Amino acid sequence: MGITTPDWRYAVFAVAFALLSAAACAKPFVPPSDAVVLERLPEKNDPALAELKRMRARLTTNPRDLDAAVAVARRALEAARALGDPRYLGQAQAALAPWWTREDVPSVALLLRATLEQSQHDFAGSLVDLDRLLAANPTMSQARLTRATVLTVVGRYADARLDCAELTGKVAPVVVIGCEAAPASLSGHAALAYGALVQALGRPGAGAGVREWALTLAAEIAARRGDAAAGERHFREALTLDPRDAYLKGAYADFLLDCDRPREVLPLLHDDTRNDTLLLRLALAEQRLPDRRETFAAHRDDLAARFEAARRRGDSLHRREEARFRLAIENDARAALTLARDNWAVQREPADLRILVEAARATGNADALKIATDWVAAHHLEDALIVAQLERPR
Amino acid sequence: MTHRLATGAAAMTRIALLLACALLTAPAFAHKASDAYLTIERDGQSLRGQWDIALRDLDNALGLDANADGDITWGEVRSRQADIGAYAISRLQVSSGGERCSLTPTAYLIDTHTDGAYAVMTFTGACPRPGPTLALDYRLFEGLDPQHRGLLNFVENGQSRSVVFSADSPHRIVGGDSSGPLRQFATYLNEGVWHIWTGFDHILFLLSLLLPAVLMRHRDQWQPGPSFRASFIDVAKVVTAFTLAHSITLSLAALSIVVLPSRLVESGIALSVVLASLNNVFPVVANGRWIAAFGFGLLHGFGFAGALHDLGLPAGSLALSLAGFNLGVEAGQLAIVLLFLPLAFALRSTWAYRRMVFAGGSVAIAMVASVWLVERAFNVGVFGALAAR
Numbered sequence: 001m002g003i004t005t006p007d008w009r010y011a012v013f014a015v016a017f018a019l020l021s022a023a024a025c026a027k028p029f030v031p032p033s034d035a036v037v038l039e040r041l042p043e044k045n046d047p048a049l050a051e052l053k054r055m056r057a058r059l060t061t062n063p064r065d066l067d068a069a070v071a072v073a074r075r076a077l078e079a080a081r082a083l084g085d086p087r088y089l090g091q092a093q094a095a096l097a098p099w100w101t102r103e104d105v106p107s108v109a110l111l112l113r114a115t116l117e118q119s120q121h122d123f124a125g126s127l128v129d130l131d132r133l134l135a136a137n138p139t140m141s142q143a144r145l146t147r148a149t150v151l152t153v154v155g156r157y158a159d160a161r162l163d164c165a166e167l168t169g170k171v172a173p174v175v176v177i178g179c180e181a182a183p184a185s186l187s188g189h190a191a192l193a194y195g196a197l198v199q200a201l202g203r204p205g206a207g208a209g210v211r212e213w214a215l216t217l218a219a220e221i222a223a224r225r226g227d228a229a230a231g232e233r234h235f236r237e238a239l240t241l242d243p244r245d246a247y248l249k250g251a252y253a254d255f256l257l258d259c260d261r262p263r264e265v266l267p268l269l270h271d272d273t274r275n276d277t278l279l280l281r282l283a284l285a286e287q288r289l290p291d292r293r294e295t296f297a298a299h300r301d302d303l304a305a306r307f308e309a310a311r312r313r314g315d316s317l318h319r320r321e322e323a324r325f326r327l328a329i330e331n332d333a334r335a336a337l338t339l340a341r342d343n344w345a346v347q348r349e350p351a352d353l354r355i356l357v358e359a360a361r362a363t364g365n366a367d368a369l370k371i372a373t374d375w376v377a378a379h380h381l382e383d384a385l386i387v388a389q390l391e392r393p394r
Numbered sequence: 395m396t397h398r399l400a401t402g403a404a405a406m407t408r409i410a411l412l413l414a415c416a417l418l419t420a421p422a423f424a425h426k427a428s429d430a431y432l433t434i435e436r437d438g439q440s441l442r443g444q445w446d447i448a449l450r451d452l453d454n455a456l457g458l459d460a461n462a463d464g465d466i467t468w469g470e471v472r473s474r475q476a477d478i479g480a481y482a483i484s485r486l487q488v489s490s491g492g493e494r495c496s497l498t499p500t501a502y503l504i505d506t507h508t509d510g511a512y513a514v515m516t517f518t519g520a521c522p523r524p525g526p527t528l529a530l531d532y533r534l535f536e537g538l539d540p541q542h543r544g545l546l547n548f549v550e551n552g553q554s555r556s557v558v559f560s561a562d563s564p565h566r567i568v569g570g571d572s573s574g575p576l577r578q579f580a581t582y583l584n585e586g587v588w589h590i591w592t593g594f595d596h597i598l599f600l601l602s603l604l605l606p607a608v609l610m611r612h613r614d615q616w617q618p619g620p621s622f623r624a625s626f627i628d629v630a631k632v633v634t635a636f637t638l639a640h641s642i643t644l645s646l647a648a649l650s651i652v653v654l655p656s657r658l659v660e661s662g663i664a665l666s667v668v669l670a671s672l673n674n675v676f677p678v679v680a681n682g683r684w685i686a687a688f689g690f691g692l693l694h695g696f697g698f699a700g701a702l703h704d705l706g707l708p709a710g711s712l713a714l715s716l717a718g719f720n721l722g723v724e725a726g727q728l729a730i731v732l733l734f735l736p737l738a739f740a741l742r743s744t745w746a747y748r749r750m751v752f753a754g755g756s757v758a759i760a761m762v763a764s765v766w767l768v769e770r771a772f773n774v775g776v777f778g779a780l781a782a783r
Contacts (some may be wrong), residue, residue, distance in 0.1 A: 013539065024634055027505075028444075028504060028505040028514040029503060029504055029505070030503055030504070031468035031504055033468065033469075034466060034467060034468050034472060035467055035468070035469065036468045036722035037465045037466070037467050037472065038449055038451040038466050038467065038468055038504055038511040039453075039466040039510055039511045040465055041450065041453060041459060041464045041465070041466065042450075042463025042464075042466060043464060044463075044465065045464070060475060086426070086427040086541060087450070087451075087539065087541070088427050089425055089541055090426070090427060090428060090538075090539035090540055090541030090542060091454075091538075091539065093539075093540045094537060094538055094540055097537065097540065100540075205524070245699075257629025274509075276426075302508070305508045306426065306508045306509075308509045309426055309429065309507065309509070310426060312429070312556070313426070313427070313429050313543040313545060313558060314543070314546050314558050314560075315426075315427065368516075
């Protein structure tokens, strides 16, 4: 089911849009004719989004229909994830509005609220809701899986693994093993976690969605362990299952950049310039390619404008990405360090630690380096690039 | 992935897990969430503004894509201009001096921002009352997108200030920090006077306590007061106690040191009026009315603070503006006393004063205030507009 289907017409539109964006500083204008297409709606080539729009229209006639609201919120959350477009998070929240602030939230709405909170990096709020949900429904597998994810993101690996263990026998084995592999691989058990994951992937039965997720996870663990060949293999297989997954594309682009293969990033991401995180990777690749100087400059300016727009609205979802942008593209290490530290206070994935270390090294900030060294030591983090950076003499 | 979004009860467990798996990979955020860019320039009582609203968001609210082909053309936007203007304007309330300014769209254009094409609406505004500040209530896309933000750039006297509206903070106060301190003080003084003169509950409370000041209680009967001096002293005691009390709580509340829920405060004020007026008909407290004036005055101070909150205090000259407002309240109150005392003193021996003004007036006040009490305590409208303060 296509979320977006880029075609040549979209390409024409994208060019027109880029031209218009370039003229963004220009004054507001009156378009020359009624036929001018000003905006292409995301649902144009996407039946799933078109259906979401119809479901939302139906929901407005009876906004207190919990089943309909939950269906809308689920689909909107899925669209937000697939496209990386936070406008759908707003739609999901709006659908759940009648239950959003109620004390007696129905479980199904509470779970979606926790998921939304996670998406907005309100991890503390998300955990409060998930704790409450699991206290009342200890066997609710999805809540447990979501809590394991949130606990992993904030670096509470032991707690996350307890939740994953609880899933045994209740969900498909590959889901249990994947759930467990994420926190285990970040707390000194990368080899075991990777082995178990590869073994589970060898057995048939998992659906394409689960398989793609598990392959992405395996690729990331392999890359962190310094096994580029295995990482490449898993990423490629995952991409055959869903070539449009924005998270997967971003992870693979990072892998290619780390392997010093920037030219391969171009075909991977050239249709994704509306997605900030993917545009950043594209710009990082173009920066290293002398023949891409012009597109690099345009993308750099575009990114600067988008970070500024996010800053104006008080958004802090982009701090990790913005820190990378400031450090690698704008050479503003001090700004990068501030962003990286603020980001580290909220989320603690390897990528968050990585930018913290890079910014700390660039500014020579011993304090931030110590935070990173202590973290790696305390959790036995196995991430070849981070460890190498920390060990390299300053 | 085709079945990731499948529906149906049998697939539910499986989907629940698939969804969670999808979300196990942390979301890679990406585009911008919904923002609208609002500029308002103020020059005295007239406003000029520009509002940039994403076409995607307008489509979400109004359905701009008339032929449902997934493309929004200029023709589709142009034919809905009036709807766009009416929709947006109805979700932005701008008030000056407690009264709403009228906003009128003047032109519709297009602009592009980092996340796509925006409708640009320019507008003018006219405020019926001048005021030190502008109170804004922003509700664009309320209920449709709780993540929407309104980014306001407010310009006055060549200075600009940024404010962000969200579903959690739709109400903001801007302006007032750019005029000189003297003008600032005068404006708030004026607002204080205006507030006491239009705040009938405060006036009725004060009158209830003042009505008996020109009389005296003798053998369970109301008699004319013996001298102007005695009446004057009685009035002075009541007014001073009331002033002192409400100044204390007004300051405490305006500086957010003590904050009480407004429903409690407003109900308490209504109750104070009921008790003060009933005390004239069935006397319990005869000579210690200044004590009641002090005690209830504390509550009335919180009420004044509520009015001041709606008006907003400029951050730069908080103390000065607060003092101006407070002195304005006192001046307004003093004017009422100066009008009341000689008149009441002259009429104090008449039957009309004692029976109609004093007794009849007190009963009438008690009745009106009882209705307020019910309205405010239970949040219902009994005589709606009449009771509006």
